[in-house]
Amino acid sequence: MEALLAALGLTETAALLSLSPPGWGGNLLRGLVKSLQIAGGAFAFGLLIGIFGAYGKLYGSLVTRDLLGIYTTVIRSVPELVLILILFFVGTDLLNQASAALGYGRVEISGVVAGIWVLGIVQGAYATEVLRGAILAIPKGQLEAGRAFGMSPFTLMRRITIPAMTAYALPGLGNLWLIATKDTALLAVVGFSELTLETRQAASSTRAYFTFFLAAGALYLMVTLVSTFVFRRLEKRARRGEAQAGSGG
Amino acid sequence: MIAALKPLMLPHRLVLIAIGIGIFVFCALTMRWDWIPDYQDLIFEGIWRTLWILVVSVVFGFLLAIPIGFAQAAGPWYLAAPAAAFCTVIRGTPLLLQIWLLYFGLGSLFPQFPWIRSSELWPYLRQAWPYAIVALTISYAAYEGEIMRGAFASVAKGQLESARAFGMSRGKLFRRIWLPQAIRTALPTLGGETILQLKATPLVATITVVEIYAVASRVRQDTFIVYEPLLLLACIYMLIAGAITLLFRHLEKRGVGRSSGGT
Numbered sequence: 340m341e342a343l344l345a346a347l348g349l350t351e352t353a354a355l356l357s358l359s360p361p362g363w364g365g366n367l368l369r370g371l372v373k374s375l376q377i378a379g380g381a382f383a384f385g386l387l388i389g390i391f392g393a394y395g396k397l398y399g400s401l402v403t404r405d406l407l408g409i410y411t412t413v414i415r416s417v418p419e420l421v422l423i424l425i426l427f428f429v430g431t432d433l434l435n436q437a438s439a440a441l442g443y444g445r446v447e448i449s450g451v452v453a454g455i456w457v458l459g460i461v462q463g464a465y466a467t468e469v470l471r472g473a474i475l476a477i478p479k480g481q482l483e484a485g486r487a488f489g490m491s492p493f494t495l496m497r498r499i500t501i502p503a504m505t506a507y508a509l510p511g512l513g514n515l516w517l518i519a520t521k522d523t524a525l526l527a528v529v530g531f532s533e534l535t536l537e538t539r540q541a542a543s544s545t546r547a548y549f550t551f552f553l554a555a556g557a558l559y560l561m562v563t564l565v566s567t568f569v570f571r572r573l574e575k576r577a578r579r580g581e582a583q584a585g586s587g588g
Numbered sequence: 589m590i591a592a593l594k595p596l597m598l599p600h601r602l603v604l605i606a607i608g609i610g611i612f613v614f615c616a617l618t619m620r621w622d623w624i625p626d627y628q629d630l631i632f633e634g635i636w637r638t639l640w641i642l643v644v645s646v647v648f649g650f651l652l653a654i655p656i657g658f659a660q661a662a663g664p665w666y667l668a669a670p671a672a673a674f675c676t677v678i679r680g681t682p683l684l685l686q687i688w689l690l691y692f693g694l695g696s697l698f699p700q701f702p703w704i705r706s707s708e709l710w711p712y713l714r715q716a717w718p719y720a721i722v723a724l725t726i727s728y729a730a731y732e733g734e735i736m737r738g739a740f741a742s743v744a745k746g747q748l749e750s751a752r753a754f755g756m757s758r759g760k761l762f763r764r765i766w767l768p769q770a771i772r773t774a775l776p777t778l779g780g781e782t783i784l785q786l787k788a789t790p791l792v793a794t795i796t797v798v799e800i801y802a803v804a805s806r807v808r809q810d811t812f813i814v815y816e817p818l819l820l821l822a823c824i825y826m827l828i829a830g831a832i833t834l835l836f837r838h839l840e841k842r843g844v845g846r847s848s849g850g851t
Contacts, residue, residue, distance in 0.1 A: 401600045416829035417822045418787040420801065425818050517680075524682030528794055535685055539692075548696050552689035556681045563680035 352550050363541035363551065370537030371558050373451060377526065377533060378519040380455035385462025385515065392467030393474055394496075407467065414464035420525055426457040427529055450531035458522055462515060469511035473504035506577040513570035520562050534558060619816050627807055634800035635824060638789050641799060642828075644721055646782055649728025654767070656729060657736025671733065678730035684791050686727065691719040691795040720792035728785050735777050739770035779836030783829050800824060 392411070395403045414422065431448060438446045477500065485499040527536035538555040542548045596605065624631070656674065659667040678686070698704050698713055712718050743766055751765045790801035798806075804817040 401598070402604065405601060405604055413822075413826065416783060416787075416826045418790045418801070418825055420790045421818060421821050421825065425815070425822065428814050428818070521682040524684045525791075527684065528791075535682060535688075538685070539688060542692065546696065548689070548693040552685060552693055556677075556685055556689070559682060559685065560677060560680040564676075 366537045370534035374523040374533040376451055377454035377523045381458035381462050382516050382519045384459030385466045388463025389466025389470045393470035396471050411464040411467055419461055419522055422461055423457045430456055454526050454531055465515055470508055473508035476507040477503045509574040509577055620813055623811050630803050634803035638799040641789055642786055645724035645728055646785055648725045652729035653732035653736045656733030658740050660737040661740035675730045675734050683727050683788055687723040687791055690723050716795045716797045720797045732781055735774050739773040742773055743769045775840050782832050
């Protein structure tokens with residue numbers, strides 16, 4: 340192994356990327372775990388907003404619909420970086436005011452929680468649109484049949500709408516998950532220590548920019564490829580009840 | 589114009605608009621906007637630079653996307669495979685990382701070569717904006733290349749066959765039949781991609797390119813005013829995004845009209 344690395348002239352690179360302290364590999368992996376935590380939390384939070392948003396847009400009152408329309412339009416036309424800053428400042432301000440009102444001092448928010456809050460609200464706007472489209476794609480008869488059986492709206496949602504829309508929603512949700520993993524990199528600009536910021540710190544303290552940025556790129560790419568594969572499997576599974584039209588997917 | 593205003597004339601919307609105007613006036617009166625005159629020139633310069641970066645990277649990115657898409661849709665494997673790999677890698681990694689790789693990585697590599705430092709290009713390579721443009725162009729080319737692949741593949745086979753039957757050369761077939769139809773298919777998604785590109789432009793502020801986002805950050809650092817510059821920034825981006833939407837709607841209408849008019 341070492342002979343092979345030496346032959347390729349990669350001994351130095353391997354030392355830089357090694358997992359134990361003189362190398363920075365451990366930092367990168369810790370950053371990756373944090374990135375994935377934030378992305379997972381934000382994706383789940385966004386899905387929750389998305390379900391309520393989609394229901395509100397489809398079945399809500401006129402005012403609810405318009406307000407949700409404003410929410411999705413604004414979020415989708417303002418850069419994530421700007422939204423992250425605004426939501427971050429608003430979030431810390433609100434929290435500090437709340438804790439001051441309760442008689443506590445200033446609170447320090449953990450980077451992971453703040454990242455989930457900020458990216459979750461951004462994801463929510465996109466998830467609203469994805470889920471709205473998926474609910475609209477369910478054949479109407481299925482929902483009518485559910486209502487005819489006397490299902491309550493909640494039972495209808497749990498037993499019919501959500502299982503039936505999953506197949507239509509999965510491609511869009513897969514894209515959203517990929518966007519979430521990549522958007523965590525933006526948190527580096529606000530100073531959260533996730534993969535991109537850890538990478539930059541490692542790179543600037545060792546001056547080995549190419550090594551570390553390429554290594555981080557490989558990690559992100561791995562996440563993307565694995566996620567694409569998983570979502571493809573999930574979609575196949577969700578579509579297993581449908582009639583097969585040809586072999587193409 | 590009046591027809592466009594009609595959907596706004598519903599009672600609940602009038603109330604919402606009134607509330608919106610109220611909030612706007614409240615913000616204008618109670619928040620601090622006295623810094624605007626001091627930074628006016630800088631703000632306009634920033635907007636101009638944002639637009640300039642956006643237009644250049646979209647135009648060059650689209651020109652690159654055509655061969656990338658075509659290679660994947662109809663090229664031999666030795667062209668299709670690298671084009672597909674390019675799209676996967678660029679779309680699978682964060683743009684911020686790509687920008688930093690180019691700027692910090694190449695930027696620290698170039699000065700090591702004396703012949704680069706003595707070349708004509710060196711004054712440009714020392715600045716940040718060429719790296720910004722290159723990174724954004726590559727990113728747009730990858731996302732749009734994927735769309736162009738689908739667009740090229742979706743052109744009806746019969747059309748290509750009849751063009752061949754008319755004895756069109758391969759170049760003419762591409763220029764007259766394949767490319768125009770692919771672009772027409774891709775046009776509706778092009779607007780959305782361009783807005784995504786607009787939303788990616790503030791990332792270049794992290795490598796010291798002074799566009800509108802960087803101007804807002806500077807105002808925040810100079811004056812310690814937090815929300816006002818960010819709100820102005822959000823409004824500016826929304827206005828640009830709205831303009832892009834209108835522009836592409838106009839283009840689409842013209843394109844569709846032409847296709848149904850003359851054959």
